[in-house]
Amino acid sequence: MQPITIISLFKNELVGLKKQGIEQLSIDGLIDYLSQLEVTRENLSSITPAELEHYKAQLAMWVDSQKSQSQISAEGFKSVILAGQNALRSSLLINGGAAIALLAYIGKLKIEASNQISALALPLLIFVIGVLVAAINSGLTYLSQWFYFGGAIWKRKVGFVINIINILLGIASYGLFAIGIFFAYKFFAH
Numbered sequence: 001m002q003p004i005t006i007i008s009l010f011k012n013e014l015v016g017l018k019k020q021g022i023e024q025l026s027i028d029g030l031i032d033y034l035s036q037l038e039v040t041r042e043n044l045s046s047i048t049p050a051e052l053e054h055y056k057a058q059l060a061m062w063v064d065s066q067k068s069q070s071q072i073s074a075e076g077f078k079s080v081i082l083a084g085q086n087a088l089r090s091s092l093l094i095n096g097g098a099a100i101a102l103l104a105y106i107g108k109l110k111i112e113a114s115n116q117i118s119a120l121a122l123p124l125l126i127f128v129i130g131v132l133v134a135a136i137n138s139g140l141t142y143l144s145q146w147f148y149f150g151g152a153i154w155k156r157k158v159g160f161v162i163n164i165i166n167i168l169l170g171i172a173s174y175g176l177f178a179i180g181i182f183f184a185y186k187f188f189a190h
Contacts, residue, residue: 009056009059010059013059013063016063020067024070024073025066025070026066026069084141084166084170087170088134088137088138088141088170091130091133091134091137091170091173091174091177092131092134092135092138094130094174094177095127095128095130095131095134095173095176095177095180096127096131098123098127098130098177098180098181098184099124099127099128099131102120102123102124102127102184103124105120106120106124116187119187120184120187122183123180123181123183123184123187124180126176126179126180126183127176127177127180129176130173130176130177130180133169133172133173133176134169134170134173136169137166137169137170137173140162140165140166140169141166143162144159144160144162144163144166145159146159147159147162148160148163
């Protein structure tokens with residue numbers, strides 16, 4: 001078998017992977033495979049049909065392994081995105097719901113005890129800021145994903161930094177909710 005034949009075989013396997021929807025391969029796995037290919041190429045003059053079939057079987061196992069790793073990575077990524085979306089929705093829901101509930105109560109106080117309304121301004125502000133932080137977090141999520149899939153290494157680094165900022169903003173939004181609850185409790189306790 002000529003070296004061109006092995007290269008063609010390798011290229012055909014990669015084209016087959018791409019047709020199956022696999023867009024990424026492990027670089028370490030590919031390097032290991034190419035190292036094995038170099039050793040095989042040195043022994044090409046004495047390769048038997050049985051050895052060729054063995055080589056094809058190894059190649060098929062490697063392709064299946066890469067396919068499995070790619071699918072696991074894709075599913076893991078989907079689950080992380082879904083969990084993040086649920087956390088964002090929860091953050092918007094709890095802060096927004098608390099702000100709406102306070103507004104409704106303020107509307108009732110306007111009729112019955114308008115002098116107490118100013119005491120609810122701080123918890124209302126905190127809940128509204130929590131909604132704003134969650135909304136910013138949502139927009140930055142899109143931006144981080146855009147950078148992650150930009151291709152260049154610097155874009156992935158920027159995407160990673162934005163992702164860390166997103167996590168901190170999500171925690172801050174929940175923290176704002178807790179602070180808002182504390183101040184609302186202080187109002188209702190007195």
